[in-house]
Amino acid sequence: MLLVENVKKSYREPDGSLLAILDIPRLAVATGEQVVIRGRSGGGKTTLLNAIAGLTTIDAGRIALNGTDITRIPEVGRDRFRARHIGFVFQTFNLLAGFSAFENVLLGMTFTGQPRDPKRAQELLQRVGLRHRLTHKPAALSVGEQQRVAVARALVNRPGLLLADEPTANIDPAHQQQVIDLLREVCAAENVAMLLVTHADEVANQFERVEHLEEINRVIAA
Numbered sequence: 001m002l003l004v005e006n007v008k009k010s011y012r013e014p015d016g017s018l019l020a021i022l023d024i025p026r027l028a029v030a031t032g033e034q035v036v037i038r039g040r041s042g043g044g045k046t047t048l049l050n051a052i053a054g055l056t057t058i059d060a061g062r063i064a065l066n067g068t069d070i071t072r073i074p075e076v077g078r079d080r081f082r083a084r085h086i087g088f089v090f091q092t093f094n095l096l097a098g099f100s101a102f103e104n105v106l107l108g109m110t111f112t113g114q115p116r117d118p119k120r121a122q123e124l125l126q127r128v129g130l131r132h133r134l135t136h137k138p139a140a141l142s143v144g145e146q147q148r149v150a151v152a153r154a155l156v157n158r159p160g161l162l163l164a165d166e167p168t169a170n171i172d173p174a175h176q177q178q179v180i181d182l183l184r185e186v187c188a189a190e191n192v193a194m195l196l197v198t199h200a201d202e203v204a205n206q207f208e209r210v211e212h213l214e215e216i217n218r219v220i221a222a
Contacts, residue, residue, distance in 0.1 A: 002029040007061035023218040032191040039213030045197035054078035083111035087154030089164040095138045102134040108153040124152040144175035164196040
């Protein structure tokens with residue numbers, strides 16, 4: 001379902017030299033599979049997720065989702081493709097402060113080119129335990145509740161792939177397990193493949209498949 005092949009990414013330093021971030025020969029994720037990429041902070045995990053989502057352009061290689069090479073889609077088309085096929089749970093939630101939990105999830109449907117489905121948004125918020133918080137804005141929600149809204153928003157378009165960037169990094173320890181359980185349960189129920197990056201042992205050890213960044217990224221291995 002997801003295939004990353006020969007992907008390379010570098011950034012230009014102030015002195016004009018290139019700083020290599022990614023050099024990944026191959027990474028594949030099957031439909032419905034849940035995979036963790038584990039690695040230290042600053043090792044390129046977020047850059048990899050952004051590249052898969054089409055938020056960051058790569059220098060070389062191929063990133064295919066169900067046979068469609070994302071790198072060959074024009075920028076405007078990538079936004080719509082991402083909205084329809086990829087869900088993204090960010091570290092910082094990225095909720096809009098002026099909108100309620102329900103409205104934030106509805107906004108996740110904006111760029112698909114399809115009619116919005118309020119019933120689907122409401123059902124997902126109920127599934128993540130926020131039935132009583134639909135009209136609350138982010139400032140009135142706990143950090144854990146905000147992350148649950150972000151999970152609902154990421155899944156609202158029934159994506160084939162969910163990307164999760166350190167989803168427990170900004171949550172207190174008492175609620176971290178709730179978020180991991182929620183991600184795993186909803187993805188399993190809807191047969192959504194998940195690629196989750198973390199540096200935390202307590203998160204990675206819960207998954208059957210764990211890829212270590214230093215083993216799949218030749219920049220680090222070198």
